[in-house]
Amino acid sequence: MEIYDVVIVGAGPAGLSAGIYAGRSNLKTVILDQMMPGGQLLITEQIENYPGFFDGITGFELSEKMRQHAEKFGAVIENGKPVSSVDLDGDIFVVKCEGGEFKGKSLIWAAGSVPRKLNVPGEAEFVGRGVSYCAVCDGAFFRDRTVAVIGGGDSALEEALYLTKFASKVYLVHRRDKFRAVKIIQDRVFKNEKIEPIYNKVVTSINGKDFVESLTLKDTVTGETSELAVDGVFIFIGNEPNVSPVIHLVDTTDQGFIITDEEMATKTPGLFAAGDVRHKPLKQVVTAAADGAVAAMSAAKYLEEKEG
Ligand code: NAP
Numbered sequence: 001m002e003i004y005d006v007v008i009v010g011a012g013p014a015g016l017s018a019g020i021y022a023g024r025s026n027l028k029t030v031i032l033d034q035m036m037p038g039g040q041l042l043i044t045e046q047i048e049n050y051p052g053f054f055d056g057i058t059g060f061e062l063s064e065k066m067r068q069h070a071e072k073f074g075a076v077i078e079n080g081k082p083v084s085s086v087d088l089d090g091d092i093f094v095v096k097c098e099g100g101e102f103k104g105k106s107l108i109w110a111a112g113s114v115p116r117k118l119n120v121p122g123e124a125e126f127v128g129r130g131v132s133y134c135a136v137c138d139g140a141f142f143r144d145r146t147v148a149v150i151g152g153g154d155s156a157l158e159e160a161l162y163l164t165k166f167a168s169k170v171y172l173v174h175r176r177d178k179f180r181a182v183k184i185i186q187d188r189v190f191k192n193e194k195i196e197p198i199y200n201k202v203v204t205s206i207n208g209k210d211f212v213e214s215l216t217l218k219d220t221v222t223g224e225t226s227e228l229a230v231d232g233v234f235i236f237i238g239n240e241p242n243v244s245p246v247i248h249l250v251d252t253t254d255q256g257f258i259i260t261d262e263e264m265a266t267k268t269p270g271l272f273a274a275g276d277v278r279h280k281p282l283k284q285v286v287t288a289a290a291d292g293a294v295a296a297m298s299a300a301k302y303l304e305e306k307e308g
Helices: 013-024 039-043 059-072 135-142 154-163 183-191 244-249 285-307
Strands: 003-009 029-032 076-078 083-089 092-097 100-109 113-115 146-150 169-173 195-198 201-208 212-219 225-229 232-235 239-241 271-273
Touching: 003 013, 003 092, 003 285, 013 029, 013 039, 013 059, 013 100, 013 285, 029 100, 039 059, 039 135, 059 076, 083 100, 083 244, 100 285, 135 154, 135 232, 146 154, 154 169, 154 183, 154 232, 169 201, 183 195, 201 225, 212 232, 244 271, 271 285
Parallel strands: 003 029, 003 100, 029 076, 100 271, 146 169, 146 232, 169 195
Antiparallel strands: 083 092, 092 100, 113 239, 201 212, 212 225
């Protein structure tokens, strides 16, 4: 079986950037992705803080450019390959996924994260019937309807703004009395007449018959409960890292993010982590891409030192 110099898991900005740098260093590189290249870019309508794209660029367009860029330098992209396990056979990484396995002398884990769940009654039951974690995917179903967005970070506020293109009313439900999103986005939210912030409230259940009809909210200050009639609820309360296949090979924080050094190295020689799976102060497309570049150059250095 073919042994790659670098196996990269995840084709978001971190994995694709790693693919560009590894391919350009003449390393035999494969990038595995569970679906198609893009990662969370695919569920982001507009990126307006990636350097050079001052007019903004859609997440889809940016991911397409990154994919083409990685392929231009020889990285092979394998779609539809969700990884189930990673093990070491000597110093070779054996990556098992649907439809087979891939072997690599080094591994860059850039598998990103999944949306955090509220874990309240009705949430799992109404997924696809009013509960969504992706405004770009599902926003258009809520034309002239009332929706709630849950969360107070950049994602919640940006997606609430995006949803005003379709919905007639967007409640923005946050558990505290201050948002944590950057100020420029907060200002846009406060100016938007379709958005009504609801502070100090958590969702305790999502209710309905066939589709979502209402939320039960609990006031975090007074403890009082109330009902909010909505046709849909978009949940943006952060993300949890995809780490389970490599959990035995890395150290993580209490929240499960992989701990690396500045070179993106984990505690296992030859295994590097990049992007949203990694513990770091700023999670952005540009920092994911930077992580990928560093990880690929570190993998190149690791191989050079090992093989001479
Ligand atoms: P985040 O920054 O972690 O914010 C999560 C929000 O959800 C917080 O407001 C948090 O409340 C709330 N929350 C968490 N658990 C909750 C629960 N169980 N019930 C109710 N509310 C809950 O997550 P994010 O907005 O997805 O952003 C993730 C990272 O990506 C951040 O670093 C962000 O800056 C970045 N990002 C950047 C951009 C951009 O630059 N354009 C866009 C999107 C995301 P508290 O505030 O009380 O903790």
